[in-house]
Structures are given as structure tokens and as C-alpha cells.
Amino acid sequence: MGQPSLMEANAFTEAPDGPSAAGSTANFPLPSARSALGGTPWLDRVPAATLDRLADLAVLHRVPSGSTLFEQAEIPSFAQLLVSGSVALLGVSGTAETLIELVRPIDLLLPAAVLNRQPFLARARVLEEAHLVLIQAEVFRDALATDHALCLAVLGCLATQFRRQIKLAKTLKLRSAEERVGCYLLGLVQEAAPGVPVRLPMEKRFIAWQLGMARETFSRVLTGMERYGLHISGDVVEVPDAPPLRARFRLDPQIDGPEPILPFSPRRY
Amino acid sequence: MGQPSLMEANAFTEAPDGPSAAGSTANFPLPSARSALGGTPWLDRVPAATLDRLADLAVLHRVPSGSTLFEQAEIPSFAQLLVSGSVALLGVSGTAETLIELVRPIDLLLPAAVLNRQPFLARARVLEEAHLVLIQAEVFRDALATDHALCLAVLGCLATQFRRQIKLAKTLKLRSAEERVGCYLLGLVQEAAPGVPVRLPMEKRFIAWQLGMARETFSRVLTGMERYGLHISGDVVEVPDAPPLRARFRLDPQIDGPEPILPFSPRRY
DNA sequence: CATCGACCTTGATCTGGATCAATGCTGGGT
DNA sequence: ACCCAGCATTGATCCAGATCAAGGTCGATG
Structure with missing residues (x-):
């Protein structure tokens, strides 16, 4: 993951509130959406053709700290892949906010909402300046429906997110x-x-x-x-x-252990 | 830790019909593993051949209230599909227990652990007498790796579980x-x-x-x-x-709404 | 009908952690 | 250097909800 040159950072969208949609031009050469996808370990079994297709209409955004990526209850327009930086997912009720998850690279932001075509259950705010690949939701879902390997990869990603959420809940309540x-x-x-x-x-x-x-x-x-x-x-x-x-303080692997995104494989090695 | 019928504490296998194990025996009036799979709405796009294969070595269990289905930290041997009854997932730390999720039919118990071949992060205890289809974990994962439609169905199931978990966390914290x-x-x-x-x-x-x-x-x-x-x-x-x-009390659809398991479809209708 | 065992209710008390309110510290801009 | 804005610390107070401790209710059982 090279450092993106500021030059190409035109894809940058700034939307302190609301969706960060940008009618940006097609992808640019270097730190491109495509190379970000290619550099994602848990996508390494996905055929290049599929990654090409995902990247085709995708854009790479640089988003400054403090920006809001999407609002709770919004219907997803994009699958968002966090490539660098960090993002907080905040549950919102009236004026109160509570942290749901702190997302670190390389990971998808609330893929569950995108998959199910349902409203986001949280607001996303950038904590540390972030680089994101935005993939049109429709394109993402089409690719999932077409490419089995991608489907398995996302399944693994989501499974890991689920387990992290469980661990979070356990540390809070126990x-x-x-x-x-x-x-x-x-x-x-x-x-x-x-x-x-x-x-x-x-x-x-x-x-x-x-x-x-x-x-x-x-x-x-x-x-x-x-x-x-x-x-x-x-x-x-x-x-x-x-x-x-x-x-x-005793560390409990069922609470504290890392929970890395694993490539799916049906059998051990 | 009250358990009414500690007598018959653990499940007894109920092979679909005959006492022998591998009954891929076709439709029987009595509920079989195969018919339970066939009757699962969110599996309705999965080819019959795949369901046959899943059901082949599977068994349908009836499990009395109070039984423990698996322990936290155990490595999954089976994918467990809850067909009727209800199951509590409990996070455990020392002697303390906390409820993670209350599973209702028809749903998979902690598929994330099975997929990732990782230890369960919770204990599962039957609350109301349950019927479960137990599918060998290896068989389940093989089928996922082979059948794209199954993969999509499980993805939808897991996405829904994830969203339920988020809603849970929000109601508790907000x-x-x-x-x-x-x-x-x-x-x-x-x-x-x-x-x-x-x-x-x-x-x-x-x-x-x-x-x-x-x-x-x-x-x-x-x-x-x-x-x-x-x-x-x-x-x-x-x-x-x-x-x-x-x-x-104002119901908030982002917290209280139902969160049904949806069949995956890339585009609306 | 008396007993027992599971639940549920009610009351009294305790406390972890939130909240409110100053006060310190640090780093960046003019 | 100064000032100002954000963040961190520290102290005082408060309170939602847990916990502890009795009863109360109801249904099953001998």
C-alpha cells in the first residue's frame, strides 16, 4: 500500500454530513481503486477480472478526520472499503451517540447493510484521515452474485466482524x-x-x-x-x-484475542 | 442455573426414521434433516442437490430445555440449524454469564465460528425445547465452497445476525x-x-x-x-x-424493527 | 389439603461509573 | 512571547440499576 500522492487525490470528497457521492471521473493511475483492491489480503483469491470489474466504476477517496461518511438510516449507495486511517461507527438516537465499532484497515464498512439493501444502523465518522474505495452498491452486489470467490471472501470478512462485535459486547458486559x-x-x-x-x-x-x-x-x-x-x-x-x-488482569482469548479476517478455506491447509 | 429435566441432560439423536445413521432416505412423513432444510425459506434458492448433500450425513436432534449445545471456546464440529424452540447464546467469563443473543428459528447458531474454523465465543443453552439439524462442519464448509447459491444464502443469514447484534448493542447503550x-x-x-x-x-x-x-x-x-x-x-x-x-416511548426502526433473514438478490426484484 | 419448588414481587441498601465543574497542560497561530 | 482551543486531569456529587433479603403466588405432587 503505497502512500497516495496528493496529486491524484482529486477523488477527495468532503461531506461533513451526508453521503459522500461524487461524480468523479474514472480511476487514475497510481494509488488507484484497483491497486487498493489488489493489495487487500483477504481478497487474494478473487480473480483479477472480478477486481477489475469492481474497480471499474469505483473511486478512491481521501477523507479528512472528522468527516461523516454516511448517516444512520441512510440506504447504502456504495460498498466502502477502508484502506487506511480509521473510522468510528456510531449508533445514534436523538442527540446521543454511542460507539458501535472502530474500524481499521483493511475492512469493509458495514457490509451487512449493503448486502441486504437495508439502511445503515450507524453513522460513520472518520477518526484518522482515511482512504476509502467506494464501489457502487449495485456493482458490488452483482459481483457477489456472479463471483463465488468474492462471495466467500466477503463471507469471511463479515464473519470476522461478527465475532469482533461479540467480543466487544462481552468485554462491556462481563x-x-x-x-x-x-x-x-x-x-x-x-x-x-x-x-x-x-x-x-x-x-x-x-x-x-x-x-x-x-x-x-x-x-x-x-x-x-x-x-x-x-x-x-x-x-x-x-x-x-x-x-x-x-x-x-487475565487476558481471555475468547474476549481479547485478535480477530483477523481469514481467507475462507473449507479444510485446514 | 435451573434446569428442569437434568435427567436426560443431553440430546438424543433422532435419525430421521430408522435407527441407523446415514439415512439420506427421501421424504418421510416425520420431520427429517432433509425436510427441515427444504422448509427453510432463506435456503429456497439453494439447489436440491446441495441440500441433499448437506442432509446426507446430518441428523435432526430434539433437545430438551436446559441442555447445553456447546461450550464457549469449543471448536465447532457441526453447523447447527435451529428449526424450532429457542436457544440462548451466553458469553462466559469465570462463573459469570451474559446473554449475547437469543436465537429463534429458523437460524444458524454462530455460523461465524463454523466458517472461520474458530472457537465459539459463547455457550449455547436451550431455553425452549429445540429441534436442530446438525451438519458436519466439514461438509458444511465444503458445500459452501462448492455451491455459490448456498454461499449467498449464508451470507444473507450472517448479515442479518450482524445487524441484530448491532441493534442489541444500541438498545443497551442508548x-x-x-x-x-x-x-x-x-x-x-x-x-x-x-x-x-x-x-x-x-x-x-x-x-x-x-x-x-x-x-x-x-x-x-x-x-x-x-x-x-x-x-x-x-x-x-x-x-x-x-x-x-x-x-x-418512540420505536426507532434502526433499533426495534424486525430484522428478517433475506434471500440475497443483487437488484430489487 | 398440605408441602414443595419455581417464579415473581417488594423493600432496603449499596455502588460503579456518569455527570458537572474547575483547573492544568500543550501546541499552533499571529 | 502571548493567547486561545482542545485535550487531560482532578474533585465533588448524583443516580440508575444491581444486589441482598424476605415474603408472596401458583401449580404440581404425595
Whole structure:
């Protein structure tokens, strides 16, 4: 995934509210919709011809932080593939918003709505500047109906999203705020070398949101973590002494484990 | 953890007709695995040959209330199709359980785990005596890899499950306990003739569970609903006067609407 | 009919975490 | 350097809903 040159970024659409439809011209050469599709690991078994077809009318958008990609209740016009950046899906009721999912690349935004031709159940807002491939919904569905390999790939993608959602629900309902933070930090820390300071991957308020608590609560819990031998200053986390942390917070693979998008295969290897 | 009939705790296989296993025996008056598949609306575009193949090694089980169908973290051996009854999916952490989803017929139990060959993220317990078609996981995945129509059908099924999960999360996070109960009752009541008493579709503790609150809270909230012109005695709900209820609780199609399993079709009609 | 076991209800109490309200910190623009 | 806007911290307060603890109701069973 090369960095897109700003030159070609004309596909950029800016729509702080409302759908980001753009009567943009056909695809441009380099970081193109086509190459983004080609660079998507979980699409690697899809025939090139199908990817060509998907990319044909598709556009690659660069969308700045804060933009709204679509509104809750809107009927999908596009299948949107997040190529870089991050997007928050927010359930909306009146004025209140709640985080449903935090989407990271490379993934589809709410494919379920596109497949079923049903309204989106959430609003999508860009958190970190994002690059997206927009594929006409009709084209996407036609391709699914035609190409079995694509169908299997999307099935795998959706299955993974479903499992992530279940894990989310479980951590929220089975653990206290402190446990959620503890496990989150433990997860961060233990995939780095021991003793090496780690930095938080995003702004604290977003992490708090993701963990289902108010920013104030997150802040308080963070300082409280000193109790378990963990020091936080700014966005840097240091773990002079890991054991107490591990003793207090047990990671559960059925909640915390990563949930990668797998290519579908009927049998093991 | 009350279970009425702990005696016959686990399922007994009910081969369609004869006692032997591999009965791909054609239409029998008694419900067979094959006829259950054939009677599943969202499989209606799947070729008969594929259904035959799925049914070939499958068995139809009758499982009493209280039984556990599978455990969290178990690796799926079967794709399980719920044909009648109801099943609760419970997230488990240590001794605590939380309801993830309440599955009603005709639907697959956690297809995502079966597809991705990953451990179940929940325990499945039968609430109301259930009939299930058990299809060998390998057979199921092979069929998916072979039959495009089946793949599309399962995609639709999974998409719907995903959307239900989102709706669940939204009602839990965006509404108070009273609102959840109000909307639940409103939903029940308004699909019946006005003025006609309605009965709760299941034991109160299960409803409370489904709505994400303690049974005591549910009970209290129920009596509190008199305030909105709604009278409950036992499991019978009477609505002498609907308007106040509707005024207080607004159903949101993005939360409360039904979410039926749709057959996939790329274009409208 | 008396007993028992499952539910449900009702009351009293507790508490995790949200909310409200300042106050600090930091980095970017003129 | 200064100011201002966003974010983070800290403290005080509040409250929805859980939890604990008795009863109450109803149907099945001996």
C-alpha cells in the first residue's frame, strides 16, 4: 500500500454530513481503486477480472478526520472499503451517540447493510484521515452474485466482524471499567518487548470511548493502575514490573484475542 | 442455573426414521434433516442437490430445555440449524454469564465460528425445547465452497445476525431500562389488534435477561408502566389506552424493527 | 389439603461509573 | 512571547440499576 500522492487525490470528497457521492471521473493511475483492491489480503483469491470489474466504476477517496461518511438510516449507495486511517461507527438516537465499532484497515464498512439493501444502523465518522474505495452498491452486489470467490471472501470478512462485535459486547458486559482498561493495556504491552515503553495508539478519549467509559473514568483508572506496577505519563506507558499486572488482569482469548479476517478455506491447509 | 429435566441432560439423536445413521432416505412423513432444510425459506434458492448433500450425513436432534449445545471456546464440529424452540447464546467469563443473543428459528447458531474454523465465543443453552439439524462442519464448509447459491444464502443469514447484534448493542447503550421495557412492550402490543390483551412470549426472567437487566428491575419497571396506561397481571398485558405509551416511548426502526433473514438478490426484484 | 419448588414481587441498601465543574497542560497561530 | 482551543486531569456529587433479603403466588405432587 503505497502512500497516495496528493496529486491524484482529486477523488477527495468532503461531506461533513451526508453521503459522500461524487461524480468523479474514472480511476487514475497510481494509488488507484484497483491497486487498493489488489493489495487487500483477504481478497487474494478473487480473480483479477472480478477486481477489475469492481474497480471499474469505483473511486478512491481521501477523507479528512472528522468527516461523516454516511448517516444512520441512510440506504447504502456504495460498498466502502477502508484502506487506511480509521473510522468510528456510531449508533445514534436523538442527540446521543454511542460507539458501535472502530474500524481499521483493511475492512469493509458495514457490509451487512449493503448486502441486504437495508439502511445503515450507524453513522460513520472518520477518526484518522482515511482512504476509502467506494464501489457502487449495485456493482458490488452483482459481483457477489456472479463471483463465488468474492462471495466467500466477503463471507469471511463479515464473519470476522461478527465475532469482533461479540467480543466487544462481552468485554462491556462481563468486566468492570478497570478490568477493561487493564486488559487493554496488557494487550498493548505484551506485544512489545518487555521493559520497552509503549505509546497509546490513539487519543485517550477515543480509547475511552472504545472501552465504553467516560473519558474522566478512563483518566482516573489510568492513574489507578500504578497500583499494579504500571506508570503512565502522557501517552507513554511504562511497565517496570509486569507480574502484578498479569496477576490482576487475565487476558481471555475468547474476549481479547485478535480477530483477523481469514481467507475462507473449507479444510485446514 | 435451573434446569428442569437434568435427567436426560443431553440430546438424543433422532435419525430421521430408522435407527441407523446415514439415512439420506427421501421424504418421510416425520420431520427429517432433509425436510427441515427444504422448509427453510432463506435456503429456497439453494439447489436440491446441495441440500441433499448437506442432509446426507446430518441428523435432526430434539433437545430438551436446559441442555447445553456447546461450550464457549469449543471448536465447532457441526453447523447447527435451529428449526424450532429457542436457544440462548451466553458469553462466559469465570462463573459469570451474559446473554449475547437469543436465537429463534429458523437460524444458524454462530455460523461465524463454523466458517472461520474458530472457537465459539459463547455457550449455547436451550431455553425452549429445540429441534436442530446438525451438519458436519466439514461438509458444511465444503458445500459452501462448492455451491455459490448456498454461499449467498449464508451470507444473507450472517448479515442479518450482524445487524441484530448491532441493534442489541444500541438498545443497551442508548436507552434506559425503562425505555427498553417500554419499547419492547410497545413492539409486542402493536402487532396485535388494539385493545386485545397480549401475553408475554416467554418467562419474565428470560425477557429481563434479553433486555439486559436484573429480573427485579424488570419487575419494578413493569409495575411502573401503569403510569403510561398499561396494565400487567401475570403474563397478560392489557392496554386500555395506548396513546400515552406511544407518547413516552418512540420505536426507532434502526433499533426495534424486525430484522428478517433475506434471500440475497443483487437488484430489487 | 398440605408441602414443595419455581417464579415473581417488594423493600432496603449499596455502588460503579456518569455527570458537572474547575483547573492544568500543550501546541499552533499571529 | 502571548493567547486561545482542545485535550487531560482532578474533585465533588448524583443516580440508575444491581444486589441482598424476605415474603408472596401458583401449580404440581404425595
